Amino acid sequence: MKTLKKQRIEIVSVYLHVLSFLFMGLFFSLVLFFLLFTSFWFLSVLYLVWLYLDWDTPERGGRRFEWVRKLKVWEHFRDYYPIKLVKTAELPPDRNYVLASHPHGIMGAGAFCNFATESNGFSRQFPGLRPFLTGLAGLFRLPVYREYLMSCGVCPVSRRSLDFLLSGRQLGQAVVILVGGAAESLHGVPGKHCLTLRKRQGFVRLALRHGASLVPVYSFGENEIFTQASFGRGSWQRTLQEAFKKLVGFAPCIFWGCGLFLPWGLLPFPVPITTVVGHPIPVPHRPNPSQEEVDRYHKLYMEAIEQMFEEHKESCGVSPFTHLIFV
Template sequence: MTTEKTQRKEFIETVSVLQWVLSFLFLGVACIILMVYLMFTSLWPLSTLYFIWMVMDWRTPERGGRRTIFVRNWTVWNHFRDFFPVKLVKTTELNPNKNYILGYHPHGIMSAGAFISFGTDSCGFAQVFPGVRPTLAVLAGLFMIPVFREYLMSGLCPVSKTSLAHLLSKNGKGNAVVIVIGGAAESLASSPGVNTVVVKQRKGFVRMALEFGADLVPVYSFGENELFQQVIFPDGSLGRRLQDLFKKIMGFAPCLFPASSTSVGSPISVPKLVTPTEEEVDHYHRLYMEALSKLFHEYKASYGLPENHKLWII
């Protein structure tokens, strides 16, 4: 039985999503402008002291950051979750005595499902998978932005080898590093009714899983591509070339755009191989793609997709 939302609840949910979108797009830029502006005012010592602190603290993001339960449990994230709504679906147990690399698909426009499911605690990950700590990995460049980096470190980490290696080898057991495998390239293929994932040439996460003996877990967010309608530019067109140029410079792609369920699949047991061969990487990469495809086809009908709907892996 569903409870009808009040106008006040709907308004709060809309504002919660709006603040997240605006933060995603503008908060980093605003922080840079603010700190530079302060340098030319009587408050210049604040900026100076912060930049000195930032240099001294430069490597903290790659050493686990400063995970803050307070921020991850903000009430605003519950309203954000309810707006869509987003639901975390458990398909099997995750052993808290192991470490994991969760591959999240698809990227979508802003990876809203990944953020709310793993970057906050609003979907109840700790209750669904007791003893396992999720950490969403995002663009490493974002942690170079003054002030903004402090906000990000409350629950996110850079998607760099140093950062991931720390979480998988120096932070005990029960760590689940969440990587949006397709990245910016996959975001350009995001559109309602289309389920395309960029995985075939993405093998770095498999190599890292082998190096640290972390089990691989496919994750598929049904509805991620339905959240926004973007304009898809054909390959070779001026619009697509400008998007690709922006992606190359900035690390993410700008998109024009006018109920998500995140399903966590079964883990693929991975041995620890300090120097895995290409054949070993290819073997586990193939197992991962097969598991991802199985997860998609097993649950697609539950989320309104027709039985003949395909998952395109490119």
């Protein structure tokens, strides 16, 4: 049984992560703008000069700090749900990997916990591998928030960034891509397992260009930590969401969880999340892969993620009658 103190620390840890995810970039953007009109204007100027000089760092491997990844706060974050990491196969560090993670959910809590922190001991379970969780490139243009993301080993999901990570001499690089992205977040409804994958082939092409093995990853429970208002295709609400996504890169989801003082709020529901890392799919090195090769390995990947889902769903609390849906 958790003590009341432990429960409170976990809630604070998770709430801080949610607030950082939603508001940290906007908050520090406003702070820098406000300081320009005060006697502390030089702080904003100094940071903006630093931002200009440091602009390319996120796409050149970032600037991770292992002590940030090992902070005690991430263990409390892990314990709140709780979040687990399940290893099903060895991933030798003598090659690189593209870990395709599903589902995106609202915030990708399972992927962040397991690949952007060491709270579940990724480096202990997969010795020699160096994980790089990737996110929207636009996030790395937000002041201070970019520093926070990079300190956890998060990098942009841009081609330049991914090519840099996988083309170096050092092997054992594990790039983690939330393949479904913003589009998949619209399907993050409790009880549903819908993956935006049929037309997503960029991660397969990336793996072929660098000869990096493909690894399916699935976080069971990710869609259950928030309740989301789901709008059918063709509705004006869904049309507005998709138009917004095309404009700024992410979809405005209407979601809610627990409240600190009200029945609803921004605190995720404490639902167990189990992230399963599957068997690697060997991929040949093809600097200029043909469409036929991309189609072939994309099909192999879809079969692998579906098989892994079927093998682990019941042990992770999913009904035996539930199956993956690909869109």
